[in-house]
Amino acid sequence: MxxxxxxxxxxxxxxxAAVPARADSSSxxxxxLNADGxxxxxxxSAVEDIGTVFGMDLSKAAASAAPAVAxxxxxxxxxxxxxxxxxxxxxxxxxxxxTVNVSLDPNGATGKVATxxxxxxxxxxxxxATLADTYRVASGSETxxxxxSVSLKLVETGTTFSLATxxxxxxxxxxxxxxxxxxxxxxxxxxxxxxxxxxxxNKSITAGFSHRW
Numbered sequence: 001m002x003x004x005x006x007x008x009x010x011x012x013x014x015x016x017a018a019v020p021a022r023a024d025s026s027s028x029x030x031x032x033l034n035a036d037g038x039x040x041x042x043x044x045s046a047v048e049d050i051g052t053v054f055g056m057d058l059s060k061a062a063a064s065a066a067p068a069v070a071x072x073x074x075x076x077x078x079x080x081x082x083x084x085x086x087x088x089x090x091x092x093x094x095x096x097x098x099t100v101n102v103s104l105d106p107n108g109a110t111g112k113v114a115t116x117x118x119x120x121x122x123x124x125x126x127x128x129a130t131l132a133d134t135y136r137v138a139s140g141s142e143t144x145x146x147x148x149s150v151s152l153k154l155v156e157t158g159t160t161f162s163l164a165t166x167x168x169x170x171x172x173x174x175x176x177x178x179x180x181x182x183x184x185x186x187x188x189x190x191x192x193x194x195x196x197x198x199x200x201x202n203k204s205i206t207a208g209f210s211h212r213w
Contacts, residue, residue, distance in 0.1 A: 037062045051085035080104045095119050095133070111139040126155045144169050158183030171198050 027045035044055030058078035086098040095117035104111040118132040149164035165174040177195035
């Protein structure tokens with residue numbers, strides 16, 4: 001079983017997400033009407049001075065009207081979420097930074113809580129090491145997952161080597177994985193990984209593109 005303290009993190013996140021938006025906050029609402037009549041709508045708001053982002057992703061299949069939150073709207077699907085980032089934890093803790101993510105599906109009455117604690121240290125000029133510890137719990141079930149990792153980043157070349165372990169309710173034994181990520185062209189990265197599933201070794205090579213406007 002996962003520690004109950006992780007699930008208890010839901011309370012402060014909900015309270016923070018309920019704080020009224022301040023003058024220095026930002027928000028965005030986007031609605032998309034697809035050719036088949038389905039509708040999707042997203043809303044998010046960020047309160048930067050307390051490191052909080054919260055919002056909703058809503059969808060309605062084969063409808064010409066925008067989705068509305070109403071009692072009994074069985075055809076309305078969506079997820080509400082909140083994320084809190086603690087950029088500076090107390091000095092007496094091993095960890096330097098923490099994040100808490102909460103998501104809730106009102107129709108399915110299910111939710112997920114995830115928390116990540118991390119610390120980054122500079123080993124030498126151009127070489128950074130990061131330790132991270134992540135826990136995820138799903139409400140209403142015995143589903144849980146934990147990840148622990150250590151990574152080395154070569155700043156000049158954009159190369160990151162990571163050694164991680166992962167355990168779930170199905171495979172409670174920590175299973176290791178090794179990966180290398182390399183920036184090749186601008187925002188394009190290539191990742192090579194080997195992961196132990198408990199019975200076989202999964203090997204993969206993937207490419208990704210990420211850009212922020």
